Amino acid sequence: MERKAQQxxxxxxxxxxxxEFLERSKQVISSGRGESVSTSDVAKILLESAKDDRLDYxxxxxxxxxxxxxxLSAIRRKWDAKQxxxxxxxxxxxxxxxxxxxxxxxxPAMPGPDSFASxxxxxLAVRRLRIDRGIALDRYYLGNLGAGDGAxxxxxxxxxxxxxxxxxxxxxxxRESRGSRKPVFAGRSFYVAVRDEELPDLVALNRTLLPYMxxxxxxxxxxxxxxxxxxxxxxxxxxxxxxxxxxxxxxxxRLTFTVSGDGEVSFSxxxxxxxxxxxxxxxxxxxxxxxxxxx
Numbered sequence: 001m002e003r004k005a006q007q008x009x010x011x012x013x014x015x016x017x018x019x020e021f022l023e024r025s026k027q028v029i030s031s032g033r034g035e036s037v038s039t040s041d042v043a044k045i046l047l048e049s050a051k052d053d054r055l056d057y058x059x060x061x062x063x064x065x066x067x068x069x070x071x072l073s074a075i076r077r078k079w080d081a082k083q084x085x086x087x088x089x090x091x092x093x094x095x096x097x098x099x100x101x102x103x104x105x106x107x108p109a110m111p112g113p114d115s116f117a118s119x120x121x122x123x124l125a126v127r128r129l130r131i132d133r134g135i136a137l138d139r140y141y142l143g144n145l146g147a148g149d150g151a152x153x154x155x156x157x158x159x160x161x162x163x164x165x166x167x168x169x170x171x172x173x174x175r176e177s178r179g180s181r182k183p184v185f186a187g188r189s190f191y192v193a194v195r196d197e198e199l200p201d202l203v204a205l206n207r208t209l210l211p212y213m214x215x216x217x218x219x220x221x222x223x224x225x226x227x228x229x230x231x232x233x234x235x236x237x238x239x240x241x242x243x244x245x246x247x248x249x250x251x252x253x254r255l256t257f258t259v260s261g262d263g264e265v266s267f268s269x270x271x272x273x274x275x276x277x278x279x280x281x282x283x284x285x286x287x288x289x290x291x292x293x294x295x
Contacts, residue, residue: 024062024283028095048162061095072096072224072232079213084206087194093216094191096223101187101225111222116182117174117216120167121191122212127163129208132198138163140192144185145170 014022026042037045046058054271060075064071075089097119098113123141123212127134147166173180182252199205209216221232245257 006183007252021059021062021198024065025058027065028058028091049118057088057091058088060086061091064088064092066225068092068096068228069230069232072220074218076217077216078230082229084202087202087205090194090205090209091191093220094187094194096220097216098187098191099223099227101184101223103223105222105226111219113174113177113180113182115219116186117171118215119186119190119219120171120174120183122209122216123186123193124164125208125212126169126190126197126199126205129199129204130197131200133160134197135160137192137196141167141189144189145183173247187223 022039022042025046026037026039029042029045030036070091071092075085075093078085078089101116101119127137127141141163145166147162170183174182194205224230224232247257248255256268256270258266
C-alpha cells in the first residue's frame with residue numbers, strides 16, 4: 001500500500017507590510033465564498049494560485065484596495081478614454097457591485113429591477129465566453145438565483161443549459177414586474193464570474209462587458225459609497241467651467257446649488273414655516289445642507 005502524502009507545516013517570519021497584504025488578500029478571497037478564511041489559508045491559496053498564473057491579479061486587487069476611491073476614479077477615466085480594464089480591475093469592480101446588491105442603504109428600493117436585470121445579462125455574457133464547462137460555477141450561480149431543483153445541483157445530471165434558461169426567466173420577471181423579488185446575490189455571482197471563469201483573453205472580456213458598463217459602474221459607485229462613506233471623485237487638472245445652477249424657490253423654502261472645481265455639488269435648503277401657528281413674534285427658520293458628487 002502506498003503511504004498517503006503528509007502535509008508539511010511551514011513556519012516563517014513576515015514583515016508588517018506583508019502581513020497587511022495578507023489581510024487585504026483575505027478580504028478578496030473571502031468575498032464571494034460566504035465564509036471567512038484564515039491568514040494561513042490565504043497564504044496557502046496564494047502559493048497554489050501561482051501555478052495557475054492567478055497570483056498576479058490577486059496581488060493587483062489587493063493593491064487597488066489600498067486606495068479604493070482613487071482606484072474607482074482611475075477605472076472611470078479608463079472607461080471614458082475607451083481603454084480596456086485589467087482582470088484585477090474587473091474583480092475590484094465586482095466586489096463593490098456585490099456590496100451594492102446585498103447591503104441595505106438609506107433607500108431600500110435601490111438598486112432597482114432594471115439594474116439587477118442588466119447585471120444578470122452581464123453575468124450571462126461573461127459565462128458565454130468560458131472555455132471550460134464550469135459545472136461548479138453553474139451550481140453556484142443557480143444557488144444564488146434560488147433555483148432549488150435537486151437535479152441541477154448534481155454534477156452528473158447538471159444540464160449546461162440550466163443557467164441559460166433560469167437567468168433569462170429571472171430577467172424577464174424583473175423587466176415586466178416591478179414588484180418581483182430582487183436577486184440580491186446576483187452581484188456575488190458576477191464577482192465570482194469575473195474572478196474564476198476560464199476566459200479566452202482580456203480583450204474579449206472587455207468587449208463583452210462594455211455594453212453594460214454604465215450599470216456596472218453605477219452599482220460599483222453605490223457599493224463604494226455604502227462601504228467607504230464617500231463619493232467617487234475624478235481628479236481634474238484644471239477647474240471646469242460650469243454654468244450656475246439656478247435656485248429653486250417656492251412658498252416657504254429656497255433651494256440653492258454650488259459646483260466646486262472637483263465636480264462636487266453642494267446644496268442648501270432653507271425653510272421658513274410661515275403657515276405654522278406660533279405665539280412667538282419670531283418665526284424659526286430651518287436650514288440644512290447636503291453634498292453629492294458628479295461621477
